[in-house]
Amino acid sequence: MEFVKKDILSIEELAREEIELILETADSMKEISQRDIKKVPTLRGKTIVHFFHEPSTRTKTSFEIAAKRLSADTVSISASTSSIVKGETLIDTAKNLEAMNPDVIVIRHQASGAPHMIAKKVRSSVVNAGDGMHAHPTQALLDMMTVREKKGTLSGLRVAIIGDIAHSRVARSNIVGFTKMGSTVVVAGPPTMIPTGIESFGVKVTYSIEDAARKADVIIMLRIQKERMGDSLFPSDREYANFFGLTHKAVSKAQKDVLIMHPGPINRGVEIPPEIADGPHSVILDQVENGVAVRMALLYLLIGGSRHASDD
Amino acid sequence: MRLMIRGGRVIDPASNTDAIKDVVVEDGKIVELRPGAEGRGQRTDNRKQKTEDRQQKSEGERQKSTIDNRQSTIIDASGKWVVPGLIDMHTHLREPGHEYKETIETGALAAAAGGFTTICCMPNTSPVNDNRSVTDYILNRAKEASYARVYPVGAISAGLKGESLAEFGELKKAGAIAVSDDGHPVMNSQLMRRALEYAKGFGLLVISHCEDLHLAGKGVMNEGAIATRLGLRGIPNAVEAGMVARDILLAELTGARLHIAHVSAEDSVRYIREAKKRGVPVTAETAPHYFSLTEDAILDYDTNAKMSPPLRTKKDVAAVRKGLRDGTIDVIASDHAPHSILEKQVEFDAAANGIVGLETSLPLSLKLVKDGLLDPMPLIAKMSTNPANILGIPAGRLRPGGPAELTIIDPEIFFAVDVNSFKSRSCNSPFDGWRLQGKAILTMVEGKIVFKEM
Numbered sequence: 151m152e153f154v155k156k157d158i159l160s161i162e163e164l165a166r167e168e169i170e171l172i173l174e175t176a177d178s179m180k181e182i183s184q185r186d187i188k189k190v191p192t193l194r195g196k197t198i199v200h201f202f203h204e205p206s207t208r209t210k211t212s213f214e215i216a217a218k219r220l221s222a223d224t225v226s227i228s229a230s231t232s233s234i235v236k237g238e239t240l241i242d243t244a245k246n247l248e249a250m251n252p253d254v255i256v257i258r259h260q261a262s263g264a265p266h267m268i269a270k271k272v273r274s275s276v277v278n279a280g281d282g283m284h285a286h287p288t289q290a291l292l293d294m295m296t297v298r299e300k301k302g303t304l305s306g307l308r309v310a311i312i313g314d315i316a317h318s319r320v321a322r323s324n325i326v327g328f329t330k331m332g333s334t335v336v337v338a339g340p341p342t343m344i345p346t347g348i349e350s351f352g353v354k355v356t357y358s359i360e361d362a363a364r365k366a367d368v369i370i371m372l373r374i375q376k377e378r379m380g381d382s383l384f385p386s387d388r389e390y391a392n393f394f395g396l397t398h399k400a401v402s403k404a405q406k407d408v409l410i411m412h413p414g415p416i417n418r419g420v421e422i423p424p425e426i427a428d429g430p431h432s433v434i435l436d437q438v439e440n441g442v443a444v445r446m447a448l449l450y451l452l453i454g455g456s457r458h459a460s461d462d
Numbered sequence: 463m464r465l466m467i468r469g470g471r472v473i474d475p476a477s478n479t480d481a482i483k484d485v486v487v488e489d490g491k492i493v494e495l496r497p498g499a500e501g502r503g504q505r506t507d508n509r510k511q512k513t514e515d516r517q518q519k520s521e522g523e524r525q526k527s528t529i530d531n532r533q534s535t536i537i538d539a540s541g542k543w544v545v546p547g548l549i550d551m552h553t554h555l556r557e558p559g560h561e562y563k564e565t566i567e568t569g570a571l572a573a574a575a576g577g578f579t580t581i582c583c584m585p586n587t588s589p590v591n592d593n594r595s596v597t598d599y600i601l602n603r604a605k606e607a608s609y610a611r612v613y614p615v616g617a618i619s620a621g622l623k624g625e626s627l628a629e630f631g632e633l634k635k636a637g638a639i640a641v642s643d644d645g646h647p648v649m650n651s652q653l654m655r656r657a658l659e660y661a662k663g664f665g666l667l668v669i670s671h672c673e674d675l676h677l678a679g680k681g682v683m684n685e686g687a688i689a690t691r692l693g694l695r696g697i698p699n700a701v702e703a704g705m706v707a708r709d710i711l712l713a714e715l716t717g718a719r720l721h722i723a724h725v726s727a728e729d730s731v732r733y734i735r736e737a738k739k740r741g742v743p744v745t746a747e748t749a750p751h752y753f754s755l756t757e758d759a760i761l762d763y764d765t766n767a768k769m770s771p772p773l774r775t776k777k778d779v780a781a782v783r784k785g786l787r788d789g790t791i792d793v794i795a796s797d798h799a800p801h802s803i804l805e806k807q808v809e810f811d812a813a814a815n816g817i818v819g820l821e822t823s824l825p826l827s828l829k830l831v832k833d834g835l836l837d838p839m840p841l842i843a844k845m846s847t848n849p850a851n852i853l854g855i856p857a858g859r860l861r862p863g864g865p866a867e868l869t870i871i872d873p874e875i876f877f878a879v880d881v882n883s884f885k886s887r888s889c890n891s892p893f894d895g896w897r898l899q900g901k902a903i904l905t906m907v908e909g910k911i912v913f914k915e916m
Binding site: 239240241259261262263264266267281282283284285316319322345346347348349350351381 | 690692696809
């Protein structure tokens with residue numbers, strides 16, 4: 151099939167077949183990263199702007215490496231070095247970037263919907279690298295790639311997502327993605343972290359970690375943001391770790407070959423104890439490796455294929 | 463100069479009139495309302511019959527009328543409604559301070575184009591209208607503009623800070639007809655109690671913007687599945703309804719008159735209905751967007767659908783509509799809130815609340831008649847007679863000897879909303895491009911035609 155999307159803003163707008171195509175492409179991209187010479191000329195002459203309006207280490211590095219392995223030229227802008235600090239609006243910044251004719255603008259922003267706003271204003275492809283509490287589509291794709299690689303399928307699985315569902319863009323994108331591919335998703339956390347109307351996504355809700363873990367094929371732990379204590383979502387780290395952190399007992403109720411995942415960065419000892427994060431079920435570093443492959447696949451599909459040729 | 467509006471369907475809730483009549487205007491006053499001439503503008507056979515009866519009875523008078531007709535400028539209003547000038551008791555005019563969004567003049571022009579002869583402007587200007595000199599300034603500027611009558615609403619608290627009372631006596635003396643901290647709730651219940659008590663002594667109406675700021679938190683839209691899907695922080699109904707309940711209890715405690723602004727939530731309607739049954743002196747308004755739109759309007763992060771209170775669900779829209787029908791909600795007000803693209807073409811979280819409404823309020827409200835929810839008479843009551851009564855101003859009725867402030871409505875005309883044609887300086891409307899039926903085609907203030915499109 152031909153990939154005809156201009157932008158990658160959320161998992162919702164990707165059809166099941168498109169997700170499959172991205173994951174298949176990512177599988178072949180992964181091989182490039184395992185070579186001695188990790189570079190192909192596919193995107194030579196293309197320009198990619200990485201516009202990170204919110205701190206990021208993993209995602210930003212992953213995007214940059216992905217672009218470089220495909221020989222694209224990359225420019226990186228962060229909030230502190232951009233004109234935003236001089237009072238420029240987001241749309242003006244985007245229009246100015248656009249005037250320099252980049253092929254792709256990768257954006258991370260703390261406001262939900264910011265990449266959508268930009269995508270409507272520019273001709274370049276826009277890739278959402280995480281917006282507010284809304285979406286983190288490349289994270290969901292790399293999570294699905296990791297699960298598919300280990301389990302051979304994405305359908306019929308039981309996926310537990312545990313933690314602050316309410317404020318997590320990773321949770322939203324994974325819920326939509328895994329559900330779309332035919333798996334069952336269970337979300338768990340204290341009720342203060344379960345958003346209103348989450349049932350409409352077709353997920354099951356429980357407030358017990360052990361219930362969520364029972365018979366799970368995949369457990370995705372979410373990062374607890376300590377600043378959320380100010381919002382009275384939970385009383386203390388200690389209480390959170392005791393009642394909502396992952397335990398050996400909970401893992402023992404899951405399938406024997408359960409995968410333990412985490413989008414990072416980890417609060418060791420809060421949502422996940424170190425021995426589980428580093429244990430045999432953990433695929434946390436595979437996720438990071440696959441992140442590069444998925445992002446290479448997306449860049450390739452957006453600007454390396456025939457889309458632009460057929461547009462003209 | 464003498465002017466006759468001939469053959470229109472005169473709808474005047476104050477006198478319970480709904481009949482074909484000719485309206486004669488002279489020297490800024492209505493001098494005569496008389497049965498309309500035969501064969502023009504009848505809407506039903508029944509009414510036609512009645513009109514004919516009356517015609518026969520006043521044969522002599524009719525001959526006299528014919529003579530008058532030759533001397534008057536005649537406006538043919540057959541097939542149109544002639545109603546008392548519409549009153550918008552909830553408008554933001556942005557002057558002084560934010561003239562790039564709206565001035566008193568452009569706001570008054572927008573009012574005239576929307577069929578409003580009277581508007582009440584909220585005090586959240588810069589400086590805040592919490593003292594006599596700002597009220598004076600607004601009234602002077604309104605007099606210069608003269609497209610609509612402008613009544614300023616003073617602040618409840620000094621600087622809208624919610625800490626101490628503004629000088630109600632001075633405000634009233636200068637011409638303020640009500641007090642409100644609109645845009646901000648009075649979070650301190652003691653201060654709200656004192657405001658109600660103190661306002662009572664001056665006969666000032668207190669208009670309450672009901673919002674529990676702690677519960678609202680950083681919310682930017684209605685709480686629910688759509689907010690969750692969009693990753694936007696939610697505002698539950700209890701944010702509004704909790705404060706509605708508090709203010710009703712305080713009105714009951716103090717015996718002061720309370721008017722609840724922009725009702726949007728099902729629970730608020732329920733509390734107001736119950737309070738009215740108990741005889742609490744409370745009235746309420748809603749705005750057209752709360753009976754025309756749901757939170758679905760935000761699905762593409764459209765900042766023109768961001769407002770406070772937020773657009774809510776189908777259930778809430780149904781409750782607001784029911785409240786309008788059963789009289790729980792007395793008034794339709796626009797909550798006209800102009801903002802420029804500087805405040806609206808930004809991230810949803812950062813966008814300003816509010817939409818312009820003066821030029822869409824009537825067409826959207828006329829849809830309630832098309833939908834069979836309201837008859838024309840109660841609709842006009844909610845947009846003219848009721849706000850006049852609640853505010854205690856000499857408007858909202860058509861009577862011989864009274865001021866010639868009236869609106870002619872074409873209830874049938876189809877048109878597309880085009881924000882670029884707005885008289886308002888701002889165009890932040892989620893209704894751009896909507897096909898609507900019915901609008902004002904003539905607006906008259908003190909006998910002067912301030913808007914005409916016929």
